[in-house]
Amino acid sequence: MLFPVLVLTVLTQAPTFFDPPPAGARLHVTATQRQTSPVIDGKLDDWPAAPSVDGGFIQFEPRQGAPATRHTAVWLAYDETHLYVAARLEQPEAFNQKDLRRDFSWIDADSFGVALDPFGDGRTALVFQVNPYGAQRDMQVLDDEVSELNWDTLWRCATSRDAAGWTVELALPFRSFRFGPGPWLLQLIRRQRGINEDSSLTPVPRSVSLWRMTYAAQLDGLQTPPPRTFDLQLRPYLIGRAQKVGDAPWSVLPSGGGEVTWAPSKSTVIDLTGNTDFAETDVDRRVVNLSRFSVLFPERRQFFLESAGTFTVAGDPLIQPFFSRRIGLVNGVPGVVYGGARAVHRSTERSLGALVVATAPSAASRATVLGVTRYAHNLGATSRVGGLVTFRHDFEREGEGATTNVVPALDGFARFGSVTLSGSAMGSFTRAEASDTFGAAGSAKLGFQSNTFSFQLRGFGLTPRFDARSGFVSRSNVFGASLDAGFDLRPSWLPRFLRNTGPWLEAYALWGSDSARFQEANVLVAPLWIQFTGGDEAWLFAEGTAQVLDEGFAPLRALSVAPGTYVYGRGGVSFFTQASRKLAVGVDASLGRYYGFDELRTNARLSVQVIPHVQVSATYGFNHFWSGGLGPAGVDSHLLLLESRLAVSPKLQLIGSFQRDSAGNRLVSNARLAWEYLPLSFLYLVLTDTREAYASSQPVVPETRVVLKATYTWQP
Numbered sequence: 001m002l003f004p005v006l007v008l009t010v011l012t013q014a015p016t017f018f019d020p021p022p023a024g025a026r027l028h029v030t031a032t033q034r035q036t037s038p039v040i041d042g043k044l045d046d047w048p049a050a051p052s053v054d055g056g057f058i059q060f061e062p063r064q065g066a067p068a069t070r071h072t073a074v075w076l077a078y079d080e081t082h083l084y085v086a087a088r089l090e091q092p093e094a095f096n097q098k099d100l101r102r103d104f105s106w107i108d109a110d111s112f113g114v115a116l117d118p119f120g121d122g123r124t125a126l127v128f129q130v131n132p133y134g135a136q137r138d139m140q141v142l143d144d145e146v147s148e149l150n151w152d153t154l155w156r157c158a159t160s161r162d163a164a165g166w167t168v169e170l171a172l173p174f175r176s177f178r179f180g181p182g183p184w185l186l187q188l189i190r191r192q193r194g195i196n197e198d199s200s201l202t203p204v205p206r207s208v209s210l211w212r213m214t215y216a217a218q219l220d221g222l223q224t225p226p227p228r229t230f231d232l233q234l235r236p237y238l239i240g241r242a243q244k245v246g247d248a249p250w251s252v253l254p255s256g257g258g259e260v261t262w263a264p265s266k267s268t269v270i271d272l273t274g275n276t277d278f279a280e281t282d283v284d285r286r287v288v289n290l291s292r293f294s295v296l297f298p299e300r301r302q303f304f305l306e307s308a309g310t311f312t313v314a315g316d317p318l319i320q321p322f323f324s325r326r327i328g329l330v331n332g333v334p335g336v337v338y339g340g341a342r343a344v345h346r347s348t349e350r351s352l353g354a355l356v357v358a359t360a361p362s363a364a365s366r367a368t369v370l371g372v373t374r375y376a377h378n379l380g381a382t383s384r385v386g387g388l389v390t391f392r393h394d395f396e397r398e399g400e401g402a403t404t405n406v407v408p409a410l411d412g413f414a415r416f417g418s419v420t421l422s423g424s425a426m427g428s429f430t431r432a433e434a435s436d437t438f439g440a441a442g443s444a445k446l447g448f449q450s451n452t453f454s455f456q457l458r459g460f461g462l463t464p465r466f467d468a469r470s471g472f473v474s475r476s477n478v479f480g481a482s483l484d485a486g487f488d489l490r491p492s493w494l495p496r497f498l499r500n501t502g503p504w505l506e507a508y509a510l511w512g513s514d515s516a517r518f519q520e521a522n523v524l525v526a527p528l529w530i531q532f533t534g535g536d537e538a539w540l541f542a543e544g545t546a547q548v549l550d551e552g553f554a555p556l557r558a559l560s561v562a563p564g565t566y567v568y569g570r571g572g573v574s575f576f577t578q579a580s581r582k583l584a585v586g587v588d589a590s591l592g593r594y595y596g597f598d599e600l601r602t603n604a605r606l607s608v609q610v611i612p613h614v615q616v617s618a619t620y621g622f623n624h625f626w627s628g629g630l631g632p633a634g635v636d637s638h639l640l641l642l643e644s645r646l647a648v649s650p651k652l653q654l655i656g657s658f659q660r661d662s663a664g665n666r667l668v669s670n671a672r673l674a675w676e677y678l679p680l681s682f683l684y685l686v687l688t689d690t691r692e693a694y695a696s697s698q699p700v701v702p703e704t705r706v707v708l709k710a711t712y713t714w715q716p
Contacts, residue, residue, distance in 0.1 A: 101653070259274075
């Protein structure tokens with residue numbers, strides 16, 4: 001019954017199935033020059049009566065191309081130092097926020113945002129968003145493909161709220177941007193969470209994202225300042241750390257370091273770092289990894305987040321010759337980065353980047369010198385080709401000889417309307433104790449995206465000896481292919497409480513590169529997925545897996561999988577309410593087989609935020625395995641995460657978390673007081689305690705750490 005309904009729905013939506021993104025004349029908006037700077041206080045009393053943009057926003061979701069439900073007025077101005085944006089947003093409905101953290105989830109909050117392309121070539125989006133309570137979010141997006149969500153730069157904002165809506169002001173310093181000689185591109189974005197509506201200044205097809213700057217307006221009238229000879233930004237930090245490990249006495253370890261940024265021209269920036277900040281105020285979330293793939297944890301150190309997209313190779317994100325978390329971190333444990341330097345140049349024709357870093361020896365790692373160089377050349381309006389080379393030398397120490405690893409890579413990216421093509425090819429050379437090894441890897445990706453249907457087909461391969469010691473590779477010695485495909489169906493006969501529906505599919509197959517023998521295949525299908533009008537989601541899913549294991553492995557301490565051939569599956573259901581509700585819940589449950597065992601897998605989420613200033617949440621993952629010789633009790637894994645956030649304001653917050661990971665035998669408690677006393681200048685007081693969850697034959701050494709950290713961002 002489902003298949004005929006699917007075919008009928010697709011036929012009724014045929015005009016939008018393969019339609020390319022619409023083309024049209026670019027909208028022009030004008031920024032006016034001001035002799036006096038506005039006071040950034042969330043009020044409009046020092047702005048002219050007539051806005052630069054008075055209404056006219058166009059829906060992106062749910063009804064592409066329709067006028068926005070609520071009125072938005074925007075003012076654009078500039079002076080010698082800043083671009084200023086002010087907006088008045090009509091909203092008689094209640095405000096919807098999850099919390100007041102920086103870099104909040106914009107899907108879960110009311111927000112107003114500005115996306116800028118300072119080079120005017122439609123390739124880069126610098127995004128600045130604000131919610132009604134003044135929380136900030138910023139990110140970089142390259143070619144609507146690579147997003148740097150943790151990127152932070154210097155800017156200010158203020159908001160005010162009343163019964164009819166809210167007002168926002170943004171002050172964006174020119175010194176926070178690199179830009180070209182031509183006109184800038186501008187997109188204005190609004191999300192009204194309560195009615196689940198996204199709108200923008202210019203129409204954008206739903207098949208792309210709002211950060212696709214080829215659809216943005218042109219910002220006229222802007223006169224950017226000339227480059228300064230000494231355009232510097234200084235970011236020093238000081239840390240006082242007290243820690244106790246096991247039965248050892250408390251030790252006090254003061255340290256300090258910092259970064260310097262110099263912009264010798266509008267399109268070039270040079271960064272220096274010494275004793276690089278390891279973002280010790282954050283704690284990685286624990287995970288229970290039941291696969292044989294490596295887990296990709298995000299980078300959080302600000303120095304390495306800056307211009308990270310420049311060093312990203314197109315193709316497969318799980319085969320990257322350079323990944324900055326390989327610098328100074330061993331299994332998540334920080335070492336010491338003596339220092340480093342980075343230079344990046346960007347123009348409308350090309351981008352160039354170079355990075356070199358030196359790390360100190362530690363108990364877990366050797367002293368290292370690492371370098372990476374990158375060149376990318378733009379072809380036409382939406383394509384590019386490039387090359388990258390990484391170099392890493394690990395110095396010898398007792399019992400280990402010196403090693404050198406070099407990885408050259410070539411990559412390319414092309415977009416033709418709704419179709420994207422990307423790929424990469426790379427090799428590796430490793431010298432260790434007078435023995436040389438060579439390897440190769442490559443990937444290719446074909447993507448298609450329309451309003452109704454999308455798919456992504458990938459092919460990839462890695463030889464047995466491919467070794468990217470400065471990068472991230474989820475799995476070696478394999479070749480294979482994967483397919484992701486899905487429908488977004490919105491037929492007129494859907495009831496009003498449903499927004500869209502459609503099945504989706506994820507599948508991959510792997511073979512051994514050295515033997516060409518089959519290793520693994522997996523198919524995950526959701527025959528029914530629905531999104532409700534308010535943003536809640538539900539779906540049914542089934543997953544089938546076939547694997548040939550030449551070697552056994554132990555995903556959990558009490559669960560060992562023997563070599564052999566396995567074919568198994570599971571099925572389940574998921575339901576999640578949208579996260580900004582005062583009471584948000586979610587559950588994901590499945591039942592089936594896992595290799596030679598029966599398995600029940602569940603994940604549950606509960607979040608309470610009666611007011612945006614207070615938020616409490618709990619996430620619980622439970623896996624139960626039985627049969628297959630495990631005994632009557634079976635084997636369990638539990639992963640509990642409790643979090644709380646008390647926000648006096650977006651600038652002053654107290655955050656707490658508790659994690660219990662039975663698989664990793666860890667109890668991790670963290671309490672953090674964070675105060676942003678000046679823009680991008682922070683004072684932290686952090687307590688972290690790690691100990692074992694239960695007594696075992698492999699005891700965990702308890703560790704307690706107290707960190708007092710002060711950072712300061714200064715532009716002379």
